[in-house]
Amino acid sequence: MNFILNTRIKCSECPIRHRAVCSRCDEDELAELEAIKNYRTFAPGDTILWRGDELQYVGSVVKGVATLGKTLEDGRTQMVGLLLPSDFIGRPGRSQVDFDITAVNEVTLCCFDRAPFEKMLHSVPHLSQRLIEIAMDELDAAREWMLLLGRKTAREKMATFIEMLASRQQIEGLSELPTDLALPLTRDEIANFLGLTLETVSRQLSQLKKEGVLEFSGRRQFTVLDYAALHDATGDDSDGGPII
């Protein structure tokens, strides 16, 4: 599962390289983007957008973690997207949204107002190309996730999730995966991500700890002692993850 892109550029003030803008934009185009740029901040637990509401902007997560969640009639929920810093948020050509977007912790978004952004899309062809690529990557991630939800065991789900976290927390350009990782979500939220219950998540983490694959230094902070064993537990092909 790979939400990261190779080609991202840094916004003048944003601390991150992000996906909403394109590495091929020239000075004028970047200035145009700057002009319609603004920041929004949300408190932990805030609903950034309710299902059915109009999304008035597109943009990127600069800081914090947000989730996309869907709910059944009786209240069962499934997370269908996880937004980490640099991830794109927005639906050009579609205003309404069929899921809730919720801030897990304090979230800062770097936004571009929808109307001018879409106008710009029409005049700057490579921005459209960029968005198509982003959408194709998200579709790949969604399909990887469908395989996880439909066919993987609790243990495989957990291992896959940790491997994904590691690749997202990897320092750019470095080939080594980081050994010290932070869990951005509670057990309950992880369960929601993986289609499990919080008890099962807890048991799987305990099991991986007992086997010496992970070592915890706090509830949400841990070290991966054995990446090979972790990957073996994912059930994925040994060649290591999706192609993309």
Add this chain to the structure above:
Amino acid sequence: MNFILNTRIKCSECPIRHRAVCSRCDEDELAELEAIKNYRTFAPGDTILWRGDELQYVGSVVKGVATLGKTLEDGRTQMVGLLLPSDFIGRPGRSQVDFDITAVNEVTLCCFDRAPFEKMLHSVPHLSQRLIEIAMDELDAAREWMLLLGRKTAREKMATFIEMLASRQQIEGLSELPTDLALPLTRDEIANFLGLTLETVSRQLSQLKKEGVLEFSGRRQFTVLDYAALHDATGDDSDGGPII
């Protein structure tokens, strides 16, 4: 779950309105598309594309049914996409594919070669807009499917699948859902779609038959006697399906 789009136009020879071309294309643009158009046919069971192969074209399904499938190391598989007539196939800006595409029965594709199509994308902005919309719709469908795989019971999965089939076999422009439906897949393939086993699929269908919701007139041909009961069984909000 909704794979259908409102705006589709009919190709000169294709018997269907399809998604690869845009309703806003003018005569010249359509002529340009016609020039790079060609048809491909696949026999039942044929693999249209293997994981990792290059997809040399984009296009639409004209006839037949195809599936996108992903496989784990030990052979477990999950269907991650179902291609029915009018569905778009292709990954502009991405050549490789991270899943297998398989023909369920005899499949005819209306294809546009990738290189000229992508060149045209750059010069015709509204074609890019169109593709972004298609990708957003597929992302919505994928997320709906994730909710199904992660949280629905076998019964809810089955009911949702039948409801989706009905909406796909609905006659365009008609508000009524068709009562007589054909299953385009075997029990095994349905199981693969829903993250179940073929035995469970069979049992759920028998149950719905026993309850008088469905009536079978052959193994793959049936009538929906009670759409209300069917919808109740989906677990979805009563307002009826995704917004889009």
Add this chain to the structure above:
DNA sequence: GCCCAACCTTGACCCAGATCAATTCACATG
């Protein structure tokens, strides 16, 4: 440095759906 509430862990038990195992059915073929 104590407190408390949210978060997490662990155990006991249960059940939906998987697995294993026979039949039975639909229908294409000669």
Add this chain to the structure above:
DNA sequence: CATGTGAATTGATCTGGGTCAAGGTTGGGC
């Protein structure tokens, strides 16, 4: 119209993960 075959049904049994319940941790706030 018999007949062979892959597809489907149905039953018996098993089990992974859900559910219910009872403590533990931990870290922020005062």
